[in-house]
Amino acid sequence: MLTEDVRLREGLKACMNCGVCTAVCPAAEFYDYDPRQIVAIVQRRDDREIEQLLRSETIWYCGECMSCRPRCPRGNTPGYVIQALRTLSQRLGYFVESEKGRQQLALKRLIGDNILRTGYCLTPRNILPELHPEQGAVWEWIYENDESIYGRFSECYGKEGAGALRKIDDESLAEISRIFEVSGGKAFYDTIEQHSERKAREMGYDGATEEYMMHTYTYNSENHY
């Protein structure tokens, strides 16, 4: 199944395990993370080991900056391998077996659903200051006065027309929705929800509720370093 993903075919040809990818990897500096080992496991094609990876924390540490790609002397892209592993982990429902994997529910709801709702990955009203203290005092001021402040820079803030943060018209949003429908995007969202629902109940929640989603968004066991 993994080799059906073109990113795996493009991202892994023959790895000599030199470790340059790990040397330049920002995630490897912070986490107990070694892309060289992940590529080695996938290259061995040992299904048991690969299934362990799909259930692990490890595959969720990468930030997909792709710093590994231009440095690999053999033209591999460990970041693409990670993308293929993460996609398969979600399709098979294994992502819910790790703390970092379970966060996919929060990403689906915070970013994924926003795309279908607004046509954008993010909009000012969903960058809540209480969830983003690092955005600081200026962001609080912008958030509280958004119409007046964005109105200085866009005639179309929240309205149809050309300009920053314009409202996407209904027909364009309908086209995006149909694209998600026919290309499997909606089914993928549903898969994330269904497996999260199952896991949430296993963990004692009343399903994949807002409370469970916020748990995945905020909880850090501190066992990742």
Place this chain on the structure above:
Amino acid sequence: MRRASWQEYQKEIADNKYYYARSCIRQNFFPGSERAFLDILTNDLGVDIFDDPLHTSCTGIGYHSDVVPLETIMTVVARQFSLMAEAGYENFISSCITSFGIYNEVLATWEEFPETEERTRRYLREATGRELVKPRSIAHTSDIMFHHRHSIARRAKRRLVNLYTGESLRVVEHIGCHYAKIFPKSGIGGSEFPYVLAGMIEAWGGDVVDYPERRHCCGFGFRNYLVQANRGSSIANSHKKLESMAPYKPDFIVANCPGCAMFLDKWQYAISEMDGTTYGANGRGIPVLTYEEMAGLVLGYDPWELGMQFHQVDVEPLLDKLGVEYNPDAKYLGRDGKLIGRPRAVAVNGCGVELGLRR
């Protein structure tokens, strides 16, 4: 060898007639920069650029958070390209670095795996009735600014020079990872020695700072920032860069990526709140600019019309060095000059009115 190597990575950039695709992050955090880009190209340079109300997000943040599948983002990208063709344009330019990487990745994947292009055409037709027409050229908006940098220099009201010392300002340039690390040949200068921002800095009179972690990621890392529990990873990487550049005493940082410009600004605030460390002179932060803001200041635009009040780190110390005249009282006004209060003062912000000139 180093300074010449960027010339090995050249790409053709169209002179005119651009289809403009906005960025999710930039319109949230730098709406003035997107407007300035359009104003500079249209009003200062007389270039034809189309701001299409019909395009949407490329969904790239969702894709790199691994919730939007490859097949889906390919079809969304195909729709953007179709809109460009329907509007009568061939040169697609992206305000976002993540999107720029996506557009290049999608085109390369269609080339390498033709069955994915066929599938995308089918999905696009079924979902929208539109036909995919590929662009003649793809560029990032910083490429466009680089391409016109000498025209801008000829119209400059000021140069990147310290008014008080007469010396060139010291500028850290930060290139978003997805500008050239995924497809080095798509970026001016490639991934090791990208020249896109350095070329602007040099053309406008500044000095480019070289420092050890110049090519390190800003730390965004998509899920490593978007999920609150993971943000330690994001700030740790920005911290590494800031610690590395600080000894070189940069006057400002300029970035060509929406996320990088925002994170290098906001994480300076967070670090100052966490342990009191600040990286600029006199206990303040290092201002972080977009390339439109840098170009706008060179061309004599008002800093508040450029949206520089969106920054968490004060820009006034830089404005003073450049000799920019500005009205401190106008910084935090709302639309139509409405008084809407001002952000509470913190370590890296709130120095504009009271500190005055700084060197």
